[in-house]
Amino acid sequence: MDSGIKRPGVTSSEVARRAGVSQSAVSRTFTPGASIAPKTRAKVLAAAKELGYRPNAIARSLITNKSRIIAVVMAYLENLFYPDVLEELGRQLAAQNYRLLLFTGSMARDSDPVFDQIMQYRVDGIILASTSLSSELSEECAAAGIPVVLFNRTTERDAVSSVTTRNREGGRRIGEFLLAGGHRRFGYIAGLETSSTNRDRYAGFAEALAEGGHTDIAIGTGNYSRADAEAAAREMLALPDRPDALFVANDHMAVAVMDVARYEFGLSIPQDLSIVGYDDVGPARWTSYGITTMSQPLKRMVDATVDILMEQISSGEIEAEHRILSGELVVRTSARVPESGVVEIDGRRVFKPKG
Amino acid sequence: MDSGIKRPGVTSSEVARRAGVSQSAVSRTFTPGASIAPKTRAKVLAAAKELGYRPNAIARSLITNKSRIIAVVMAYLENLFYPDVLEELGRQLAAQNYRLLLFTGSMARDSDPVFDQIMQYRVDGIILASTSLSSELSEECAAAGIPVVLFNRTTERDAVSSVTTRNREGGRRIGEFLLAGGHRRFGYIAGLETSSTNRDRYAGFAEALAEGGHTDIAIGTGNYSRADAEAAAREMLALPDRPDALFVANDHMAVAVMDVARYEFGLSIPQDLSIVGYDDVGPARWTSYGITTMSQPLKRMVDATVDILMEQISSGEIEAEHRILSGELVVRTSARVPESGVVEIDGRRVFKPKG
DNA sequence: AACATTTTTGCATTCGTATGCAATACGGTT
DNA sequence: AACCGTATTGCATACGAATGCAAAAATGTT
Numbered sequence: 001m002d003s004g005i006k007r008p009g010v011t012s013s014e015v016a017r018r019a020g021v022s023q024s025a026v027s028r029t030f031t032p033g034a035s036i037a038p039k040t041r042a043k044v045l046a047a048a049k050e051l052g053y054r055p056n057a058i059a060r061s062l063i064t065n066k067s068r069i070i071a072v073v074m075a076y077l078e079n080l081f082y083p084d085v086l087e088e089l090g091r092q093l094a095a096q097n098y099r100l101l102l103f104t105g106s107m108a109r110d111s112d113p114v115f116d117q118i119m120q121y122r123v124d125g126i127i128l129a130s131t132s133l134s135s136e137l138s139e140e141c142a143a144a145g146i147p148v149v150l151f152n153r154t155t156e157r158d159a160v161s162s163v164t165t166r167n168r169e170g171g172r173r174i175g176e177f178l179l180a181g182g183h184r185r186f187g188y189i190a191g192l193e194t195s196s197t198n199r200d201r202y203a204g205f206a207e208a209l210a211e212g213g214h215t216d217i218a219i220g221t222g223n224y225s226r227a228d229a230e231a232a233a234r235e236m237l238a239l240p241d242r243p244d245a246l247f248v249a250n251d252h253m254a255v256a257v258m259d260v261a262r263y264e265f266g267l268s269i270p271q272d273l274s275i276v277g278y279d280d281v282g283p284a285r286w287t288s289y290g291i292t293t294m295s296q297p298l299k300r301m302v303d304a305t306v307d308i309l310m311e312q313i314s315s316g317e318i319e320a321e322h323r324i325l326s327g328e329l330v331v332r333t334s335a336r337v338p339e340s341g342v343v344e345i346d347g348r349r350v351f352k353p354k355g
Numbered sequence: 356m357d358s359g360i361k362r363p364g365v366t367s368s369e370v371a372r373r374a375g376v377s378q379s380a381v382s383r384t385f386t387p388g389a390s391i392a393p394k395t396r397a398k399v400l401a402a403a404k405e406l407g408y409r410p411n412a413i414a415r416s417l418i419t420n421k422s423r424i425i426a427v428v429m430a431y432l433e434n435l436f437y438p439d440v441l442e443e444l445g446r447q448l449a450a451q452n453y454r455l456l457l458f459t460g461s462m463a464r465d466s467d468p469v470f471d472q473i474m475q476y477r478v479d480g481i482i483l484a485s486t487s488l489s490s491e492l493s494e495e496c497a498a499a500g501i502p503v504v505l506f507n508r509t510t511e512r513d514a515v516s517s518v519t520t521r522n523r524e525g526g527r528r529i530g531e532f533l534l535a536g537g538h539r540r541f542g543y544i545a546g547l548e549t550s551s552t553n554r555d556r557y558a559g560f561a562e563a564l565a566e567g568g569h570t571d572i573a574i575g576t577g578n579y580s581r582a583d584a585e586a587a588a589r590e591m592l593a594l595p596d597r598p599d600a601l602f603v604a605n606d607h608m609a610v611a612v613m614d615v616a617r618y619e620f621g622l623s624i625p626q627d628l629s630i631v632g633y634d635d636v637g638p639a640r641w642t643s644y645g646i647t648t649m650s651q652p653l654k655r656m657v658d659a660t661v662d663i664l665m666e667q668i669s670s671g672e673i674e675a676e677h678r679i680l681s682g683e684l685v686v687r688t689s690a691r692v693p694e695s696g697v698v699e700i701d702g703r704r705v706f707k708p709k710g
Numbered sequence: 711a712a713c714a715t716t717t718t719t720g721c722a723t724t725c726g727t728a729t730g731c732a733a734t735a736c737g738g739t740t
Numbered sequence: 741a742a743c744c745g746t747a748t749t750g751c752a753t754a755c756g757a758a759t760g761c762a763a764a765a766a767t768g769t770t
Binding site: 009052054055056057058059061062065067069072076077078080082083084086087088089090091092094099100101102103104105116117119120121122140255256258259262263282283286287288289 | 364407409410411412413414416417420422424427431432433435437438439441442443444445446447449454455456457458459460471472474475476477495610611613614617618637638641642643644
Binding site: 364366367368378379381382383385386389392410411413414415416417418419 | 755
């Protein structure tokens with residue numbers, strides 16, 4: 001029962017004994033770039049295989065002071081955008097030989113207790129995707145030399161890095177699009193009112209409408225949750241002169257709003273009501289919804305996030321960096337299409353006014 | 356710059372010095388149940404707070420030989436069922452004071468390389484949710500004393516624990532339901548043909564239909580993926596005498612099939628075509644789809660999974676355990692409703708034939 | 711007050727690996 | 741064969757916390 005069957009606690013010393021070398025030699029065999037003779041290395045590898053040895057990442061972390069673990073905090077996964085992000089993060093972190101420690105479930109809403117866990121595991125980096133961190137804690141991270149990246153959100157104090165898209169421009173583009181579509185009464189279903197993302201999207205939207213001479217916008221709050229969005233939609237669509245154009249702060253809520261509009265109010269979309277969303281998440285592309293939406297370049301956002309992290313980890317310099325990407329307004333069937341400004345790019349219809 | 360500001364590598368020894376006690380005392384302060392005088396404890400806590408000390412989980416793991424980390428392997432998150440599972444797992448594991456190391460992204464499809472990572476981190480348990488593990492590897496885990504639980508799948512060799520639902524009975528119930536609805540031509544859109552879940556669901560379905568005198572079932576393969584399911588639906592619905600009743604192996608695919616049926620073939624559901632799914636995942640409840648589906652009791656499945664894990668971890672005994680739960684056939688609008696057998700429970704309509 | 715018990719404490723060691731340093735082996739030159 | 745430079749190797753120690761053990765302190769008993 002020694003060859004083939006692998007015992008739990010095979011250590012480098014056991015392998016060393018078996019191979020007739022020192023423990024150091026074993027360590028060096030498994031450390032890329034270490035000084036080790038090919039012949040010795042071969043002996044060690046043979047012994048290791050026989051015993052089923054695998055380096056103990058815990059012990060390694062202890063001495064190298066690098067865990068090769070990235071903490072990802074995502075309070076909720078209800079919105080498919082986040083699972084998609086998570087999957088891409090998993091792919092990219094694995095490619096960089098990092099592991100992903102996930103914090104999710106409601107407890108992550110208040111990130112402070114989670115934070116303690118994160119610190120205890122001496123993670124090499126932190127990605128905050130649907131939760132924020134008190135500025136106090138982000139300072140603590142900076143002090144501890146742990147890079148933090150906010151994904152799809154920012155804070156006023158720009159002490160912590162972030163990856164976002166041009167939400168304000170996105171909101172503005174949506175406003176222009178709906179104006180160009182000849183709508184008269186506008187509504188906005190908000191996400192979490194405290195989130196920077198929501199604030200910016202609305203600001204851009206209101207700006208564009210104001211320029212078109214519209215200053216009254218019906219407002220409901222969906223808190224990025226399906227249930228709240230439905231409630232907000234019910235209220236708004238029951239208004240005496242209900243909007244004929246709705247900007248919903250993300251697709252996840254837009255889907256809910258469409259269902260309410262169609263099946264509870266019997267409205268035809270887009271004949272009676274135009275709806276525009278944000279994110280371009282899976283269901284937005286499903287034929288039943290076909291949501292016209294501002295896309296967020298998920299892959300490039302993840303690229304940027306991992307990039308910032310890797311750079312800060314390797315350099316040891318934690319200087320807040322803000323990457324801001326652009327999406328495009330993908331035109332589908334949930335909103336009336338303007339006469340002009342819609343162009344076709346790579347088989348996708350996109351709203352690009354003017355030049 | 357010493358009080359308040361927290362340095363990275365505060366160790367228990369530093370805290371000990373500050374508090375005027377031994378390192379052991381510090382350790383005991385942070386070890387529940389250890390022998391420590393309240394007075395000493397208070398001194399230590401004060402010093403710890405001052406210095407911003409947090410126990411180093413890595414070092415602790417090394418000596419206790421317990422990482423308090425559970426590895427979760429989920430190859431893909433496209434199907435919302437899995438993010439929901441993940442969120443609940445996050446909640447429950449956190450409640451038990453365990454961390455969740457997530458392996459996702461395509462690389463997890465072939466679990467063997469992932470496995471190496473898992474072993475290196477000396478995780479306390481493994482949950483395999485949308486990937487399998489070669490029997491060789493599961494044996495290795497058993498030998499290493501690491502509990503493994505298959506979530507929503509099984510293997511023939513029952514050496515490894517699993518949590519599933521009665522897929523065969525579920526398939527059978529769906530067959531009965533569609534027969535009771537008076538359908539004549541049946542189709543099945545399969546998941547991954549290698550998966551136990553798919554096999555069992557189909558077996559039960561075919562069984563029920565056979566008892567009703569129907570032995571020819573049109574079959575397409577969706578591989579649990581949206582794109583494949585769409586292709587399979589296109590093919591099947593173009594058949595000269597296309598089915599009037601379709602069992603789609605999960606809701607994620609059923610949604611895609613509905614879109615194809617409605618918008619590419621102009622079919623009315625359920626007038627022209629009845630569709631039944633499996634899982635009762637979010638979109639199945641959305642009004643646009645209203646999928647009649649076999650529910651899987653997600654929360655109870657996660658309960659069982661965590662329960663098995665905790666039990667095996669604490670006992671050290673790894674004896675394969677198989678928990679099999681039941682769901683119910685939730686009746687919505689995507690399939691013709693039989694004259695009898697549909698009852699209302701807690702506001703949900705459920706198909707419960709006979710007694 | 712003297713002794714017996716119990717609680718608390720510190721010492722020293724351990725977990726498994728990485729690494730600076732000095733010692734050794736190896737390869738090539740002359 | 742003697743020598744030098746480089747490539748390998750082993751030794752010893754460090755990482756940060758947990759814990760068995762024995763010493764010390766606190767508590768209780770008579």
